[in-house]
Amino acid sequence: MAKKAIAATLDGAVMTAEGLSYKGVILEPIVEQCEGCERVIPFEDAKYCPAYAQPARKWAHGVCNFATHVRAGVDKEGKVKVNPLKASKRAARGR
Template sequence: MQASNAAKFSAGSFLPVIEQCNGCERIVEVEGGRFCDTYMNPAAKWRLGICNFATHAKPEVKVVKIRVNPLKAAKRASRRK
């Protein structure tokens, strides 16, 4: 780690990582502290759900099957031709 990066983290502008950040590839250890290399306040990123910078957690994708009325589908298909 370069000295300029160490000064950035130790100056207090970056807050330490929280428990949900464990396992992320963006964590940097500087002078005995663990900080997020990308975001200054990791707790704020996890407040509304999953952090969009997290490399260890993937969002859940819900697949919802929509029922299509076959009569309406046939009418739409005949109009396109």
């Protein structure tokens, strides 16, 4: 299955004293973890994320769910992390 390209522009964005104003929202510049993401858009001398206004807060508690360059985490045993609630429901279905 082919991946869709994420195409977005910041048409109508205006640089203000608070930051970049886009559709009534003040966007903050991206953080280091956002580098490589397909959603990042350069505007003047900085890069911004149109999906989330405060990228640093998205990365504060783990991986940003909008990130296109990061995949699901793998635990120490090499297995993909699974939600325990979903795992218990799957096990109950198999009785």
